[in-house]
Amino acid sequence: MTTPIKTLIIDDHVPIVEAFERSLSHLNSNSHFVFEVDSATDCDSAILKIEESIKEDKSYHLFFLDISLPPSEDRKFLCGEDVGRRIRELYKNAKIIVFTHHSDSFRISNIFNSINPEGFLIKSEAGFSHFIDAIKNVLNDTPYYTKTVLELLRNNMVSDLVLDEKDRMLLHELSKGTKMKDLPRIINLSMGGIEHRKRNLIEIFNIKKKDDKSLIELAREKGFV
Template identity: 40%
Template sequence: MKKSRYHIILIDDHPVITEVFADILGQVAKKHGFSFHIKAAHTIDDALYLFEQVYTIRPVDMVFLDMRLPPSSNGDIISGEDLGLKIRKAKPKAKIIVVTMYNDHYRIHNILKHIKPEGFLVKDDLTIAEFDIAIPRLIEGLPYYSKTVIESLRQYISHDFTLDATDRKLLHLLSLGIHRMKTISNNLSLTVSTIEKRKQHLKEIFNVKGGEDWELLKKARDKGFI
């Protein structure tokens, strides 16, 4: 028999965001006959306390997790993505719903690959109506991705070629304005000559006629790789 009471943790470093989410979740709960017990954490340390001290035995049904979180006080966890991996290990039955401002394809795909969230909501897509659809679906055990995530996936699977993780990271670094070969070499742990060969191969894949990086980035962005 499906239960009606659910334990939810909201993790975002902006208290106003967790307050708004809690209010919206309350509206959704009232409409659909659910009961939500909601806790909020505004730092990674606060979140760790909840999982390690408060919810050691008690179940956690859903975790709404922002990706842009300041590091933990001891520096062991440096981002929301790192925290998501820790939550996944500590509470494997909890549904993780990523809520983030990130809307570039590289980050979206990385989050999907590493955390494998049951829900993925880009903040620019969010409305009360979006929550009203997403929450019942997640409770039913169905995944829910907002429109930006779906469009990113649609573009990705429509290609007749794929790029490996190193090529995608190289494009991401170039898109951040990092063009010094030595810096890229250090980031990728590859020699400069290997990086140059990869760049040339990428230009061939994307049919870039000139030798300029900006044209490669434009083609890669148009096809949803960055």
């Protein structure tokens, strides 16, 4: 008897979840793969299912991960990228297929450097056949990327620069309008450390007008907030 591939779909859009479920159902009927499927719609529900599966010794083998997820209530997980990092901490051999609308080269680079997914699908480029091909390739230990991602890799445009958890938390809080005087308490950095990180982000994004509004506008454009 074939051991089921325990799969978690993490996406806050019901049609996307259903599309992945149809793909898995198709493979159940037309291949040697057998899937046991679960889903989560935000960071909180995803982390709960992931950590419960570890405790119950029912580990997931395959993850479909949207990057633009509602953050956790405690703000420890701001988006799917943070969830992906947690998956990598807990599951050494699991496969991750990222599915996102972000096509900015810097954002894609950051996802690669922090998660290193086995599959990477840009939503505007992916349909049912791509889902099927991505699942089959990844489960056979072959990476699968859609056109934009492949072009970045082929042209060596994937950067080594990575925005870490505190960088992304800083951008998130600035986008909410949090006052500078309150940031050290929230991010657990000194005011000097926060100012240094903000200057570094302005330099990384190559922002001419060095103010918070310009920083947030560009961070939002690149999909970090």
